Amino acid sequence: MSSASVGPSEHEIAVLPEPRGPVTEDLFHALTGRPGDFTCAQVVEGDALVDDDLHLALYVCYELHYRGFSGVDDRWEWHPALMRLRGRLEERFEAALRERFGGSEALDKPDVVATLTGIANQSGPPLSRYLRDDAGLAEMRDYVIQRSAYQLKEADPHAWGIPRMTGKAKTALLEIEFDEFGSGRAERIHAVLYRNTMDALGLDGRYGAYLDLIPGPILATVNIMSMFGLHRRLRGALAGHLAVAEMTSALANKQVAEGMRRLGLGRQATGFFDEHVIADSVHDMIALHDLVGAVLEQDPSLAAEVLFGASAWTGLDGMSAEYLLNRWAEGDPSLRTPGRAAGTSSVG
Ligand SMILES: [Fe+2]
Numbered sequence: 001m002s003s004a005s006v007g008p009s010e011h012e013i014a015v016l017p018e019p020r021g022p023v024t025e026d027l028f029h030a031l032t033g034r035p036g037d038f039t040c041a042q043v044v045e046g047d048a049l050v051d052d053d054l055h056l057a058l059y060v061c062y063e064l065h066y067r068g069f070s071g072v073d074d075r076w077e078w079h080p081a082l083m084r085l086r087g088r089l090e091e092r093f094e095a096a097l098r099e100r101f102g103g104s105e106a107l108d109k110p111d112v113v114a115t116l117t118g119i120a121n122q123s124g125p126p127l128s129r130y131l132r133d134d135a136g137l138a139e140m141r142d143y144v145i146q147r148s149a150y151q152l153k154e155a156d157p158h159a160w161g162i163p164r165m166t167g168k169a170k171t172a173l174l175e176i177e178f179d180e181f182g183s184g185r186a187e188r189i190h191a192v193l194y195r196n197t198m199d200a201l202g203l204d205g206r207y208g209a210y211l212d213l214i215p216g217p218i219l220a221t222v223n224i225m226s227m228f229g230l231h232r233r234l235r236g237a238l239a240g241h242l243a244v245a246e247m248t249s250a251l252a253n254k255q256v257a258e259g260m261r262r263l264g265l266g267r268q269a270t271g272f273f274d275e276h277v278i279a280d281s282v283h284d285m286i287a288l289h290d291l292v293g294a295v296l297e298q299d300p301s302l303a304a305e306v307l308f309g310a311s312a313w314t315g316l317d318g319m320s321a322e323y324l325l326n327r328w329a330e331g332d333p334s335l336r337t338p339g340r341a342a343g344t345s346s347v348g
């Protein structure tokens, strides 16, 4: 097992990826210049839940709030032209989420905790079971690369939610985040554990190294968290999403760790997943009862938003799992081919 230190690559900044359509063409062209006004491509109708061009554009807009990109002026982060584009992309994405996942029966039920438990217990596509029982090493590496889009910034999107919570809700969110960020030990930050997994599989663990290969359906699962975190009006959705994510994480990660052991991978690879079996069997209760419980005690009118966040996250995560399983069933890699512009742009 290699040392679990925080190496220099942890602090490296990614370069802008290749554009995937007219929106990212225009956006990336602007970002390589001085901050200023720019016009961006309008509308081609694509599925705003998965569209490659839309989700890469949104991912890059959000990334300016995390670490930015090498060669991109940091002043772009809050530039009004950038905010305008981000707003249009978010509008399309959120409308599609509400249309697809916002009208479920669950949203009418008064017992939010019971409903969240029901959402968490829904059986989605059997991705982690497949990884446990059937996946080959190539598929496992595919999966680890796909998840790197989020896992290398794990828990960062939820940190935006901290100042938006008060009292017991803030304490509960902080309790979870403290663990995610290593409980005072930089080498135990979950994103760092994930980099150890990537190292063990011979992958490039630098932040953003695989962005060009990661398709829209996976980027969407990261964008939903950034969107929930960055909008105070969506704080209920952030809490609901976090609750179901924590409630479903321990079992899924256990199955992935078992799959890795079946493939002969050792503790450096499985450490991230093993850690989540332990951590998330505590986080789930904190998120469900302490965080969501306090959010609703403080503002009962957020109940529908809590359930929307949970349903939207579960639905989108299920779509991404289905995407991977379908690609593998066809014998295809799930990753994009670099340089290939796929999908349609869809800024409304
Ligand atoms: Fe974690």
Ligand SMILES: [Fe+2]
Binding pocket: 176, 180, 246, 249, 279, 280, 283
């Ligand atoms: Fe967790």
